[in-house]
Amino acid sequence: MKYIKLFELFETPQKVEFQFKKLSNNQYGYYFTLKDIEFGIYFDKFNGIWDRSYFRINTPVGKSLKSYDMANKIVSSVTYITNEFFKKFKPTILGIIHIPMENENNLDGTKLNKRAFINYKYLKNLPIIKSGKYELRYYNKWRIDPNTSEKIYGVSICLIVIKGFNGYIKLEHDQNYERFYPQ
Secondary structure, three states: OHHHHHHHHOOOOOOOOOEEEEEEOOEEEEEEEEOOEEEEEEEEEEOOEEEEEEEEEOOOOOOOOOOHHHHHHHHHHHHHHHHHHHHHHOOOEEEEEEOOOOOOOOEOOOOOOHHHHHHHHHHOOOHHHHOOOEEEEEEEEEEEOOOOOOEEEEEEEEEEEEOOOOOOOHHHHOOOEEEEOOO
């Protein structure tokens, strides 16, 4: 029951106060604070595709971010700000890379890694997704293990794409990526 309640938390992004800063014509920063810890979210544009990344800023020694409550608040805040970015800039494509968590090796490719799965729980409920203006497209990247010649999965990539966009997306033409449809 505790497990179910935990993932019920990861669904609706909650409003967060933030500061916006234009860093260049192709980079914008959003900054927010949770429990005295500062976070930054960067949206960078490369070759017409936006990328989102977030990080801690000057985290005080001893501040733990590993509690479920803190993880929920961080992902919720990042998702809320992502929606604000879409409302303001209306990008065609935004990419989000999810690296595996510690001790999460050799994913079998039939599911998202943990970070991608948690993010998916929020992203699918973004107003821009629910409105039908944008859609989520997921890809798992794999490589061949040189010792066993087996596929090794790891990185999960989410694209938030304007609905109906059929332009060139490199991931759809790269044999190291497989399209994935989360449930």
